[in-house]
Amino acid sequence: MVKLNKDYTKLDEDYLFFEIEKRAAFFVKKSLCNLGIGDITLAIPEVITEAICSATKELQEEKTLRGYGPSQGYLFLREAIQKNEYINIPITEDEIFVQNGIKNAISSLQDLFCKTSYVAVCDPTYPVYVDSNVMAGRENIEYLPCLEENGFLPTLPQKNVDLIYICSPNNPTGVAFTRKDLKKWVDFAKKQNALIFFDGAYEAFITSDDVPHSIYEIPGADEVAIEFRSFSKSAGFTGLRCSYLVLPKKLKTEDGFSIHKFYKRHIDTKYGGTSYPIQRGAERCFTEDGKKALERNLNIYRSGAKMLREGLISLDYKVFGGTHSPYIWCKTKNEMSSWDFFDLLLKKAQIIAIPGSGFGRCGEGFIRFSAFANQKTIETALNNLEKVTL
């Protein structure tokens, strides 16, 4: 009989967010303040749902029917992305790949590279980066500590590395790389001949000119970086599923292979494309009315993050992030562990948050709050928290 790929046994039993669901399952869900998983809570603007319905109705007529779409995504969407997100940046529509979500894309892309590659990830980090590399049998993983003393920004790796995962604005810490910070990493990758996986899932939350939205704003990044973007957080597509990645044609492996070419081969074999009506919904995000509607929602989330951040500070918590990000990284009090603080929040304040240690060892002593919640939930959470004595 077939044997298991033993690399799978090296994973934790459960994916982090399911462990949290399990623990929360003992409470009445409706009375809990969910500041846990980063899922959207504001309705999707009508301008977007209309675009999806209108595209769906095209399929009920033979003359406008569409079957299999291009595995790379429809040109209309790739052009809209290029024209709106990569103005004055040397990225062409042919370097954009539309997909079903960053999780799927970023966890599969590593398959293209040699199994003995050295990988650098931040600690704490989004668990998918590490888990997908463990599943692929990679053992050479360098964890880059992101600590209070370095402002939660990683320091450059000590060893030679081949693949570097960077997420900015960061999940879970909410901290964003400035242009200067990011340039240091692009220069390092060039010098080291390393490839950066740049996860920009939260770029819509950036509020300062000093923080780049795209890694390609840094000169030369198109020789060393692949960028991931999503409609999940910017447009509420967590349940609709649409994302994209940017893979410049200039990218070559050390052994001289075009990464673009092999990635195309990879998706042609392993990927059936993204739902057509959903791609039309994503396209609508770039029209004037689409942009306005999304901006209204983003502003509500931003206000929520501000309220949560300031509320926590007024309760004497030390907090980070929450400015360019929907996430607030909060230090526990009295050196309480992340999971103890999680249990306390759940039992005494009816709050779900995500224990920092779930994102890596260096996350111990912290908890992640998500501001994807309505104002009332955040207010209730802060009121409940005020009553908790530590």
Place this chain on the structure above:
Amino acid sequence: MVKLNKDYTKLDEDYLFFEIEKRAAFFVKKSLCNLGIGDITLAIPEVITEAICSATKELQEEKTLRGYGPSQGYLFLREAIQKNEYINIPITEDEIFVQNGIKNAISSLQDLFCKTSYVAVCDPTYPVYVDSNVMAGRENIEYLPCLEENGFLPTLPQKNVDLIYICSPNNPTGVAFTRKDLKKWVDFAKKQNALIFFDGAYEAFITSDDVPHSIYEIPGADEVAIEFRSFSKSAGFTGLRCSYLVLPKKLKTEDGFSIHKFYKRHIDTKYGGTSYPIQRGAERCFTEDGKKALERNLNIYRSGAKMLREGLISLDYKVFGGTHSPYIWCKTKNEMSSWDFFDLLLKKAQIIAIPGSGFGRCGEGFIRFSAFANQKTIETALNNLEKVTL
């Protein structure tokens, strides 16, 4: 710099269907009779598009908004599948996993198993089975010849094998396994402790009671088989994207691991779920009005397959399949090679078909016609073909 995963260099340059697109690109597309890639051509029934639009509109209201869905798919759809497709078969909703397409599911599932596993595939076969195993570094691939003399049904492997890919009704040959044929394989898998990947993408085309729709109709198959199904061909979802797989909890690896448990871990890490409105569209396929509408479309495709099959026979071609399948497997005349016949059909008869040799060595000398075309296209194709002198 990161090096390429060298297993990728063992693949053909282009995925088969893109090579065909390239060759067809020199012709005016509108005047070609496309009997090539198996893509639907009939409009999607309104009852389905309505379900998708109605679910989409739920998302524009906060009280009916849904964000991230369960990675395994919504219970409403898994229950509908179980109640309609697995009546009197010991499969529970918890053993069903909703996904974006069989291609993605079947190409990823092999990741769960040991890299040195022995794989058996039919020759000819759907290229994704082989390519995904090559990408994973598997070198022990046994090709099972499916030839005219064995009715295009594979004979049992000579060596010990761990993973067996079976597609019935078959792509590309259009031939279906009877209950007796399939039982032989289930028994073999049991004896050998092998795991069967059973691709049932075309089960909706089965017209005889003698041909099982599900491998689990064979007693004991739930100990040795994973089944893949899709809404692509049965309901026209090629552009909408929805499929599912059935993974019984009884399945264990030789080393005693629960495949269900590790697959759940796999998708939790690597998969963000299927679009909610599309899952509602799929659910609607199982209502009375949904079933009727789909049956109408299927009957049109079936008539097309019959017309094409009979037309080819009347032109003295030797054909197989086309009864339980939208595909007709046609022998070339005068021992012409598959690609020569492809070029001839393209240049002299304005027909696109798929060269049999593209599906494997044993496909040489054959061509695959798809009956996913309207009646007029099939008529024109047959008329054009009649004029071709060989």
